[in-house]
Amino acid sequence: DAGVIQSPRHEVTEMGQEVTLRCKPISGHDYLFWYRQTMMRGLELLIYFNNNVPIDDSGMPEDRFSAKMPNASFSTLKIQPSEPRDSAVYFCASSRARLAGGPEYFGPGTRLTVL
């Protein structure tokens, strides 16, 4: 398995620009999660999908953030317009649904810097 793939690995942009982060989950996984990590707030769950359907987006900070999962092998997290406070490392994770509460597998993250 290639693991969870995220792109780009690093993104530097200017305030007001649109940013799109991409994620390819592990094949066969039913759940996909987007997290954000900052020094101040730690690791926060933004949104998660089950079978491509958003289940809980209560962690999405505001309307500038949106996430989609058009198919089982691809998801995007978009920030429009971006602000300096959005600077963080964004992780995507996926897991296989099973009763035992199986593990989540995380990607390497995208480090976003908004100037």
Place this chain on the structure above:
Amino acid sequence: DAKTTQPNSMESNEEEPVHLPCNHSTISGTDYIHWYRQLPSQGPEYVIHGLTSNVNNRMASLAIAEDRKSSTLILHRATLRDAAVYYCILRPLTQGGSEKLVFGKGMKLTVNP
């Protein structure tokens, strides 16, 4: 969400066992105990999880107290690569599957050569 309490940090020596404690006094009957770790500049990595019985895998062992109000992650022989932030997380199980993970601040483990 049920809370967990971990020390902020611990130190260990290479090739010695390490016991990482976690308190979760408000755990409910359907909460699984999950452990993840995050090495520097990497995404979190699953370590182990359990419900009531002790669990072993190639990475670690999880010892769960009889009343389930605490647990201990055991690294049998620490290596430098085990230096990381370790997260103890309670994950409620819903009828449709497993609920989301809520990460706390975790505990930083330093391994001395």
